[in-house]
Structure formats: C-alpha cells, structure tokens
Amino acid sequence: MIWNQEFETLPREALASLQLKRLQATVDRVYATVPFYKKKFDEIGLKPSHITSLKDLRLLPFTVKTDLRDNYPFGLFSVPMSNVVRVHASSGTTGKPIVVGYTRRDIETWGELMARTLTAAGIHQGDIVHNAYGYGLFTGGLGAHYGAERIGASVVPISGGNTKRQIMILKDFGPTAITCTPSYALHLADVARDMGIDPARDFKLRVGCFGAEAWSENMRQQIEKTFNIDAIDIFGLTEVIGPGVSSECLEAKSGLHVFEDHFIPEIIDPDTGDPLPYGEKGELVFTSITKEAFPVIRYRTRDLTRLNAQQCVCGRTFVRMERITGRTDDMLIIRGVNVFPSQIESALLQIEGLEPHYQIIVDRKNNLDTIELQVEVNEKIFSDEVKKLEVLEKRVVRDIKETFGVSCTCKLVEPKTIARSEGKAQRVIDKRKI
C-alpha cells in the first residue's frame, strides 16, 4: 500500500528536478540564516548560486555530529525560535545531546513521512497501533504517533517501559500493529512468556515497525516467528528528522525506500569522503531539502549501507538502502580486523535455539585484543550433560573464527543476567583502554 501515490511513484526525472529546486532553496536558506553554514561555504568560496545541478551536491561541505554538538543547543536553527513549535534531542550517551527544532510545517512533513512509513508496512485506518517507542525528547514516540494518527489508525501511546502493563494492554486492547525497537519487542515476548502468555497466539498483532537500532535478518525471522507477524525495518535519525527517513515495504521487505522528495541520500567512502556509485557500500549521508527549522547539509550519519536503484515490486520509484549493517563508529577493530556487532549477532542466531540475548565484551590483555561473547542459556539449548554445552561454546567460537578470522571465547551465562533494554540494547562493552 502507498500513502502518497503521486510523490512516492514520481518518475525519476521529475523527482530529480523537484530535488534540485528544493536543494537550491535549502542551500539559499542556510546560507542566509545559519552563520555556521555561511562560514563553512565562505571558507571554500562556495556561493549558493554555484549549485546548478544535482551533481553539484558534492561541492557542499559535510556536516558531522560534532558540528551539531558545537552549536548546542539552537545554533543551527534556520528560523527564529518564535517559529519553532517543537524541539527534540538525541539521547546523547556522551556529553550534551543534539537538539533539533521543527516548524509547524516540519511537523506536518514528519507526519506525512511517518504516514508513508506505516502505510508501507500495511497499517491503515482501523488498525490499533501499540506505540512503544519512548515519548519525550526521543523522536521515536511522537514521530510514530503523528504518523499513525495521520492515517487514521487508533494509537495506544504506551511509550517505553512498564513492560508487564504493556503485556496486559497488548492482550486486552488487541492492537494489530506494534512500533518499538527490535530488542524491546523480544523483551516483551520474554516477559509475556513469563506471565504464561504466548505472544504468537494471545495477541492480535499482524505487523510491527521496528527501528532505532541495527538488527539482523535472523532477528527479523525470530521476531516474526515469536509474534506471528510481519516485521518491517524502518529508519530515521534525530539529526535528519527522526523516524520517517526510509522504510521497507511489506511487498518486498528488501531494502528501505528513502523518501527522496524530502532527503537526498549519498554513499561516500568514509575515509576519503568521495561519493560512491549505487551498489557500493559506504557511509550514508543525507541532505534535507524540505525542512525549515533544522535543515542539514550532507550530514554524515556514520551508518554503513549501500543504495539500490532497481525498481521495486511495490511501485515506489525511490531508491532503497540496504538494512544498516554497522556504523563507522561502532565498528570494532579487533586485532586489525573490522567486526560489526550485527555480524556477530547474525552468526550467533544461526545456531538453533539461541536467542538474541548476548553481549560482546572486548578487552585488551597483554596488548592483545580479546572478545568474550556472553550468551544466555535458555531451556532450548540447555542440556544436563556438560559436554553438550561445551560443544555449543565451541561451535560459537568456531563460527566466529570462520566468519571473521578472529578468535574469541564464549561464556554461557544464566538467563536474564544480560541487561534488558527498554530502548536500545547495549550489545558491546569495550573495556580496552587505548
């Protein structure tokens, strides 16, 4: 299903001219209203009038996370505060958060984008949406909320946390769709089973939109089986708008359509900054072309993916980005080998019965990097025989070695000893002091 037939299926040529017009307007706007951008343009002698085609996008300077932090809190706003109707902020695990603003029109745009996202997942008027993304400064909760209201679904604004109460509501209200992080979905399933409730049978869920953290194809299958639903990957980031930057379609479940009439995606080589062609893997970069309060110019997301320009079966003409496989900044370099937590997850979940409750502990002992994988033992993989559990540990070690060429150790731990997230799961603990 398509929410905005006209724009989501716009022929590529018409889309390109629309993008150029909107890009030029955005560049004019930031040059005139945001001293940070004016200074950066002036430093390289760039004038807004130099942008005459979409190819000129690469003339524009990159914006990085520290630029956003340096201008905390409102330094990059492109409208006076009196025109800002809402602010959100990133979680900011280190230091100050990144603050973004929205005009009334930005909020309208965001609602439209989330309406597209939910519609792409097959959610429609008549559905009850259990929205377990956190409400507040985090963009997830309110983003999904406005989209669900826009399409006329009934929203249960449950937010994150208070899991037992969520289970009761899932059972009693009978929502048909759920929105939350993938790790929280599995946590919900765990708690439900503890309460004697079968998530596949006792809930009426049909579909879920999961995002805000990297997850693997195997985890999708696990969620789909656990809840007996379709699990759709959605993507967004606070700096760009929040959720609603790209989304999978129910028809293909193969790559996330970037809403290109609002954001221009690029893939660059993270080391050189050079743009890469479609199909090549690199760092994802976004330029917003309709936002008023907080436009971003070539914002480096640190997410690694590739773009696919092939026409999709769903009819959308937008390019698809592959599911995020890692980030340039959560990439672990273990004895010189690049390892992404998502790849480790993928390897672990190939083992029958294993659940995605794991943690990766990285340390450095005698100048050598070490990885310990802690994996919770559930009843499916538990055995009364020591040797069977040791075989399991050895299999994990061997699979990781075969996949990455790095040695690790595996430690089986008791269930529920790895901290469960109400939001994003912490998969990696890096104890190295470098």
Place this chain on the structure above:
Amino acid sequence: MKAEQISVFLENKSGRLAEVMRALGAAQVNIRALSIADTSDFGILRIIVNDKDKALAVLRDNNFTVSKTEVIAVEVPDTPGGLSKILDLLDAQKVNVEYMYAFIERHSENAVIIFRFDENDKAIEVLQNAGITILSSQEIYTR
C-alpha cells in the same frame, strides 16, 4: 522404569547454589540426592526431589534455566563389588555411562545409584534381564 531428575544451569559465581537451595527450601521441596558437574565458567546441578513439578516451577520463577531429564535409579547392595557387577553387565552390552551419582538408602542396607546412559532404554533392558531392581522417582524418595 525411569526416574526424573531436575537439571539446573548455574554460572560459576558465588551464591548461585545457595539461591537455588533457598528457593527450593522456601517452597518446601526436599532434595533426596544431588550432584554438581562443573567447568571453569558454569556448572550443572542435578537433583532428585520429592516434588519435581513444584521444583521446576519455583526455579523457573526465579529465572533459572532448568530441564527435566530421565535417569535410571538402580538399587545395589551396599557391599564391596556391588557397583562393579552392574557396570560389567552394561559394558558387556556396550552401554556407556554419561554420568552417575549415588546415595545410601535410609531404611535398608542398599545403595541407590542414579545413572544417565547414552542409551537409557537399552540399559533398562539389560538391567531388568539381569534381575536388577530399578526404582521410580517415588520409590527413590520413600526408601
């Protein structure tokens, strides 16, 4: 006839065994026999109890990973060579012991040995043919 054992996964850290015992004690579950297998980072506690369903429920409630395992409880005379005779019988039929543990009966001169074999059914046949007494869970508890 098979007896049922409860197996519990334990991380190798202080206080875990005590917690299992506290939970079982509070639920009035009595342990008749137990053994622990240990490695450097985990252990498996194996117990024979008076009320296995209650034990399973209370351990699950306390977030332990548990399983029910079928084992064979054999009654042997508490005299020199008692165990040897049984092992010889099984060895002759190529039945392998995965693990075993033993205790002395309260009301007789016999010992009870709990076995887990690679082929439990074959072991039962071999033992029964030789006239060895095999006990049920209930019998283990009342002897």
